[in-house]
Amino acid sequence: MSTITTTNPATGETVETYPMMSEAQATAKLEAAHAAFLQWRSVPHADRAPYLTKIAQTLRDNADDLAALMTRETGKLLKDGLREVELCAALFDHAASTGPDLLADEERTHGKGSRGVVTYQPIGVIYSIQPWNFPLYQPVRVLADNLMAGNACVLKHASICTGTGLRLRELCIEAGLPEDLFQVILIDHDTSDALIAHPLVRGVTMTGSDGAGRHVGATAAKALKKTVLELGSNDAYLVLSDADIETAVKFSVMGRLYNNGQTCVSAKRFIVTDAVYDAFVPAYVAAMEKIAMGDPTQDDTQLGPLSSTDQRDTVAGQVRDSVAKGATVLCGGTVPDRTGAYYPATVLADVAPGMPAHDDEIFGPVAAVIRAKDDEDAMRIANASRYGLGGGIFCRDEERALRLARDHFDTGMVRINSFGAADPNMPFGGVKDSGYGREHGGFGMKEFVNIKAIFLP
Template structure:
């Protein structure tokens, strides 16, 4: 039987080994989840909300243990791991408070019946395929909304954080969720494709690369199943002529380096107008040069390792290819000596089309700085991407920035003079090759619900 071994990226030492499920054992878990769903879907919205609230408390009760495990498995700074779990608990609180209102029946006045009702019915078992960079949040984001809607939930987590996925399953049970309703599948990619095709799995969601998104979307489309895809991006942060450059450098550095540079909505391309380019670059590079690499479990480390040596090698290859095609290294840019998958905070300049630093997603602490002729050119360059998840605008005129964000920026999310990851009250998702569908903000809770029309005539 095949196994998965998790590895501490800060030391290279093995953590734990897990057996992968056979297709038959995985299918048995699907059947058990479906059976649990048939009972859960009959619970009232308020009863579901009480359980969701309990899961939030269970996350807080287990915060330190889960945070330490996440840091060991994927190299997150321990403070970021704790903050992530608080965000997850907050998502549970928000969903418990707003879910019953979002999913309540709606009364309509159709022309062809005495009255109409729109009711939101669960569709069944939702299968989620999730990455390693936020071992708790990526799970909570889709699972809690799906459970609130009355669905069952399956999880295939990244092999890098297998232990975190299994611990979350335990936390859900401790929070009061019925057995088998949330189930982790430790499986390989071939069995995962079989789960997508399973007749008791009517919905699929994936967070991952655009290549993975194409694969999953194709598999789901062949069996006519809805999907939600949150894929990669190379988000642009524009520094316009009237920006406060000290603040811009601080926000842009945080946007690139948060979570060791491994976040889908990290800023990745920094497009700076010619008038302020040199002054901004000096401040920006200084912040990167001041970053302290260190043990992610130490409170005084600024940045931990990447999640694996393999992914670090991929990043170095992208940097090398960009440099060979004309980019220049302003700081960082090479793998340091010593154990662990560490990579320095890196700034590339002279970034242009034809380089990975311009065209692709660099999933690590490497910033691409691009010179724009003026503010209008900056907006053009920001949209010159096959991706469209998030982005940012640094400028003095907030009203102008809002207009640019709403009318011209071709992304799902825009941050103005700030950087943030997610908030349960705001929709999360992208356009173009960054995927489709929305999570959070009242939208995600209905992605895997059947908006059912009921026409009522006179008795």
């Protein structure tokens, strides 16, 4: 039988080995989840909420151990792991507090004043395929909303954080969630495709690369399954002509290095206008050069390892390719001679179309600086990307920045003079090759429900 082995990317040491499941074993988990759904769907919204609140508290009670596990499996900074646990608890709390009202039946009229009812009914088992960069948050953002909506959930997590996925299920059960309502399956890609096509899977949600999204989306479409896809990005942060340079530098460092640079909705391309280029770039490079890289368990570490040596090698290759095509390394850019999957904070200038740093997503601590003639040119360059998840604007005139963000930025999310990854009360998702569908902010609760119209006489 095949196995999954997890490895600590900071030390190279083996964390744990797990047996993979056969298709029959995975299907049995799916069938058990469906059976649990048949009971769960009859529980009123208000009675589902306490289960979620208890899960939130259980996560908080186990925050130290969960953060340590995520650090062992993915190299995430321990302090970032603790923040991730709190975000996950907040997502459960938000679903519990807002779900009963958001999902309540709506009274409407039809015809010449006859009564109509719109009701949001659960549909069954939601199949969740999730990546490694936020080992707890990625599955939770699907799980919390769908449990409130009345659905069951089957999780296929990234292999390198298998332990975190299994521990999440254990804690949900410990908190009182019916045991079969949330399943975690350890399977290969072929088995996953078979599961997508299974009649008991009623919806599929995936976070990952746009290439993986195309495959999962096409496989689900053949089986007429609805999907929600969050597919990463190459987010542009615009440093406009009236930007406050100190603010721009502060949040540009944070935005590029958060989660060791492995965040889909993070600052990756920095499009800087001529007017402030010579002020911003040297200050930004100086700040990136000061970043302390090291042991992710230590409080003073600012940049830990990437999630694996394979991921480190991929990032290094994208940088080499960009340099070969004319990019200039302003700092970093060299794999350090040390144990672990480390890569330094890196800034590339003279970035142009045709380079990975310009066209693709570099999932690591590499910033691409692109010069723009003026503010309008900066927005044009930002929107020229095939991606459209997030973005940012540094501009002293906040009302102008708001207008640009609202009317012109072709992305699902925009940060103004700040950086952040996710908030329970704001929608999360993108456009173009960054996928479709929304999570958080109540929107995720209605992605996988039957919006049913009932006509009364």
